[in-house]
Amino acid sequence: MLPHSTAATRSERRKAGACDRGDMYEAVHAAPEGESTVSRLAITAREYGYDGIVVRNHGDQRAEFDAAAVAEETGVDVVNGVEISAEDPQQASGYLGNFRPDYTLLVVHGGTTELNRFAVEQEKVDVLAHPMAGDGDLNHVLANAAAEHGVRIEVNLRPVLRESGGTRVRAIKDLRKCWELIEDADAPFVVSADPRSHLQLRGVRELRALGEEIGLPGEAIESGLAEWGRLAERNREINSESFIEPGVELGPYDPES
Amino acid sequence: MKHLPKHLQPRYRYLAVGIESWPDATVDRRGFQRALWDETRALLGDPGSAAVDPSVLQFDREGSVGRAIVRVRRGTVDRARAALACIDAIDGDPVGLRVRGASGTVRACEEKYLGGPPEPSxxxxxxxxxxxxxxxxxxxxxxxxxxxxxxxxxxxxxxxxxxxxxxxxxxxxxxx
Known part of the structure; x- marks a missing residue:
């Protein structure tokens, strides 16, 4: 009797743990911007232990796909997002308005001080992507603004996975700074390996281990991957009156179920 | 040399690794081993590499999919995972890598995580x-x-x- 009950408790605990962790999502660039289609990325993501993917192609290289159909074929939730790359805040602002009705997630391609500042002050922006890329930088003021406006700051692991030598050292340094600011401001954040083909996907546990190695807590990595899913769910709920995607259930919120 | 008493013998864990590439890639065991050593050293440094001591025990490949068993020192599985994740390409061919699981013996690793032969293409x-x-x-x-x-x-x-x-x-x- 005793061993049985212990096993049950353990499996229950594991289940509870899985619930706490949330569904794991990765944000990907699909063809024509990347080298794999949405469905190939979805199949591979499932193999790698993800529950969903967010398509984050840039606005000028959009992928053509039917999110609901791919989700049905692969069993992986597919979120239609867009990464807005703009020259300056005015242009970005225009794109935000234009893209909002068609996409579940709006990501702003960060990397300059002006765009970073613009993005963290816009409630319409879901995610500020790779703020430290290029000449971009963050400070406590921007991190606090992101926290205030609910803009997720992306912790982009791509350069750690794909660069080497001095470039990678600088990237790791930037990520550590980024993480310190996020923690200090208690700002919301997402994590992504930013894959551009199915070969560039990496498993959740691998990313977690990599995070630990470069000074980002493993729990933070998981929570950042799950954050994409939480964002998508929130936005779908918000948008559910204006559009309903086939195959996506947007039933009323029921805490009992 | 006389081999060590049991309590002093090194303890290992065995990782089942899935490797995917494009069909024209020429990924082989030697290339994978080298990439693994290089990446472990780049990410974890010399002391880290010595601690993890990764070595490729088995490697087979069919078309664009391959599978390998990598032996690492016990207690360093996560560090090894991190290094594996950073292998972006092998001999210039882009690869996707995934740790399917870790076991205490080669046999358990094969049986639990490698299954049958890879699907033919x-x-x-x-x-x-x-x-x-x-x-x-x-x-x-x-x-x-x-x-x-x-x-x-x-x-x-x-x-x-x-x-x-x-x-x-x-x-x-x-x-x-």
Whole structure:
């Protein structure tokens, strides 16, 4: 009797743990911007232990796909997002308005001080992507603004996975700074390996281990991957009156179920 | 040299690693071992490499998928995972790597995580974006040849190749 009950408790605990962790999502660039289609990325993501993917192609290289159909074929939730790359805040602002009705997630391609500042002050922006890329930088003021406006700051692991030598050292340094600011401001954040083909996907546990190695807590990595899913769910709920995607259930919120 | 008493023998863990590449890649055991050593050293440094001491025990590859068993010192599995995640390419060929699981013995590792032989792949002609193309398929995955490179698609993205009448002559793929 005793061993049985212990096993049950353990499996229950594991289940509870899985619930706490949330569904794991990765944000990907699909063809024509990347080298794999949405469905190939979805199949591979499932193999790698993800529950969903967010398509984050840039606005000028959009992928053509039917999110609901791919989700049905692969069993992986597919979120239609867009990464807005703009020259300056005015242009970005225009794109935000234009893209909002068609996409579940709006990501702003960060990397300059002006765009970073613009993005963290816009409630319409879901995610500020790779703020430290290029000449971009963050400070406590921007991190606090992101926290205030609910803009997720992306912790982009791509350069750690794909660069080497001095470039990678600088990237790791930037990520550590980024993480310190996020923690200090208690700002919301997402994590992504930013894959551009199915070969560039990496498993959740691998990313977690990599995070630990470069000074980002493993729990933070998981929570950042799950954050994409939480964002998508929130936005779908918000948008559910204006559009309903086939195959996506947007039933009323029921805490009992 | 006389071998060590049991309590002093090194303890190992065995990682089952899945390796995916494009069909034309020439990934072999030697290349994988070198990439693993290089990446472990780059990420974890010399002391870290000595502590993890990764070595490739088995390696086999069929078309675009390969599988390997990597031996690491016990207690360093996560550090090894981190290093494996950073292997971006092997001998210049991009690869996708995934740790399928870790066990205390080679045999358990094989039985639990490697399963049967990898699915064989086949050459076929598919219609993708209204163009007939040569491709390597491992259902439902299809790698479509596109000039010198490949595009990763699935059977859901392709039309059946025998509807020749529908193939438009002036439809060009966005990527060409």
């Amino acid at each position: 086949e050459e076929r002609t598919v219609v993708y974006q209204r163009q007939e193309r040569t491709a390597t398929a491992r259902s439902p995955r299809v790698d479509v040849r596109q000039g010198d490179a490949f595009l990763g698609v699935t059977e859901f993205d392709c039309e059946t190749p025998n509807r020749d009448a529908e193939i438009g002559e002036n439809h060009e793929s966005d990527r060409d």
